[in-house]
Amino acid sequence: MYKTVVKQIDGELIADNKIEQITQLPSLREAASLIQEGEVVAFPTETVYGLGADATSSRAVSKIFRAKGRPQDNPLIVHVASQAQLSSIIRGDLSDQAWKLIEACWPGPLTLILDRGELIPDQTTAGLTTVAVRMPFHPVALALIEASQTVIAAPSANSSGYPSPTSAGHVLADLQGKIPLILDGGQTRVGVESTVLDVRGEQPEILRPGGITREQLSEILGQELPTAGDSQGGSVNEEADTPVKPVKDRQKQKHTTPLSPGMKYRHYAPHTPLKLIDDQRVKRLPELLENQDLTRVALVLTRETRNRLGECPFFERVGQLVEMGSTADMSGIARNLFSLLRQLDNQQVELIIVEQIPETGLGEAVMNRLHKAARGSI
Ligand code: TXA
Ligand code: MG
Secondary structure (H helix, E strand, O other), X not given: XXXXXXEEOOHHHHHOOOHHHHHHOHHHHHHHHHHHOOOOEEEEOOOOEEEEEEOOOHHHHHHHHHHHOOOOOOOOEEEOOOHHHHHHHEOOOOOHHHHHHHHHHOOOOEEXXXXXXXXXXXXXXXXXXXXXXXXXXXXXXXXXXXXXXOOEEOOEOOOOOOOOOOOHHHHHHHHOOOOOEEEEOOOOOOOOOOEEEEOOOOOOEEEEOOOOOHHHHHHHHOOOOOOOOOOOOOOOOOOOOOOOOOHHHHHHOOOOOOOOHHHHOOOOOOOOOEEEEOHHHHHHHHHHOHHHOOOOEEEEEEHHHHHHHOOOHHHHHHEEEEEEEOOOOHHHHHHXXXXXXXXXXXXXXXXXXXXXXXXXXXXXXXXXXXXXXXXXXX
16 A cells, blocks of 8 residues: 655646756656656656556566556556667667658657567566557656656556546546555646557558557558557457467457457446447437436537537436537547546446547547447447
C-alpha cells in the first residue's frame, strides 16, 4: 500500500514545451529517482496518462502489471526520448519506411513494432522477440525519460479493462494506494492512445488504430494501409492464443486472432453496460427500448444527430441526452471519449447507448475503443 501523492506541473511550462526547465523541477527529480529505484510513476503523455517504470528492469516492470491488474501476456510500449535510446533497445537497422515514419511522426502518437534488442527483458515484451517503441510528444514525459536516464515502459495508467485515463484524477480514481506518485499535467490533448504499427514486413500493418490516422500514415508512406487485425472491433476473444502470428496466418485469421496481444481482452469498458446504435436507428429508440423496463438511460449522440432529433419526450422521461461532439471535429470527440465514459459510469445510469460515428480519421480509433467497450448494439 502506498500513500499516492499527486504533484502538479506548471501548465505554462507544459504549454511552452520547456523540457529543460521541467527536468529541473523538484517533483520531476523525485519522479526520476523513483524510476531509478525501480518504482512506478504515473505521468502525462499527449495521448493518455501512462504508468511508467524502468523498461530494462524486470522487477520494476512487474510492478506495473501488479498495480494495473494487467494480464502478464500483454506486452508494454517502451518510451524513448532520443534516437540513441531507440538504437539501444532494438536489434538490427531500421528500414527506410521506419525512418520515414520516425521523421514524420516522432515525437508523437505512433508506436512502432521493431526487433527487440538485449537491453529489454522478457517481462517488458511478454516474451515476444519484438518491442513496441514510441517517443511521446509531451514535455513532462520527455523530461521524465531524460531525468531517469533510462527508457520507460508504460501502459495506460488505468485499472486493466477500464477506460484509459486522460487526467490525473482518472489515474487517482483507479490506482490510489497502488502507486507512489502521479505527475499531473492537466488533461491530455489527443485522448486516445498511440497507433501501433508493425513495420517489420514490406507492408506495414496497423495493429491498433490511434492518434496518428490511417490516412496520415498512407500519405507519409505513399501507399495504402489495409485494415488488419480486429480493429473493426467485434467480439472479445478470450482464448489464450499465441500472440504474434506469421503474416500468412494473420491474413487468414483476421477476425479471430488479435495481432496486438492486448487487443484480445475486453478494454475501455465502463462498469455500466454500453451499447452502440446506428444514427438511423436513434429515432426508433423509444420503441426499441419499450419492453426493457429501463428507468435511467444515457444516450450519447453526435451534435449533428442531436440537432436532427430535436425534442425527444421519451428521453426526457427515462434518461439524459449527452453530446459527444461534432463529426466535423473528430479530434474533439477523441479527446473527450474516455472522460465521458468515466463520467457517465459515475452517474448511476443502467445503460449507456452511444451513437456510432464514421470510421474516418480519428473516428477509426474512437470506434475501435467503443466496439471493445460495448456489449453489442441496439
Ligand atoms: O498512447 C499510448 O500508446 C499509451 C501511452 C501511455 O504511451 N500507452 C498505451 O499502452 O496505450 P497500452 O499498454 O495500454 O497498450 C499497448 C498496446 C497493447 O495493445 C499491446 O498489446 C501492444 O500495444 N503491444 C505492445 N508491445 C507489442 C509488441 N511487441 N507487439 C505487438 N503489440 C504490442
Ligand atoms: Mg491500455
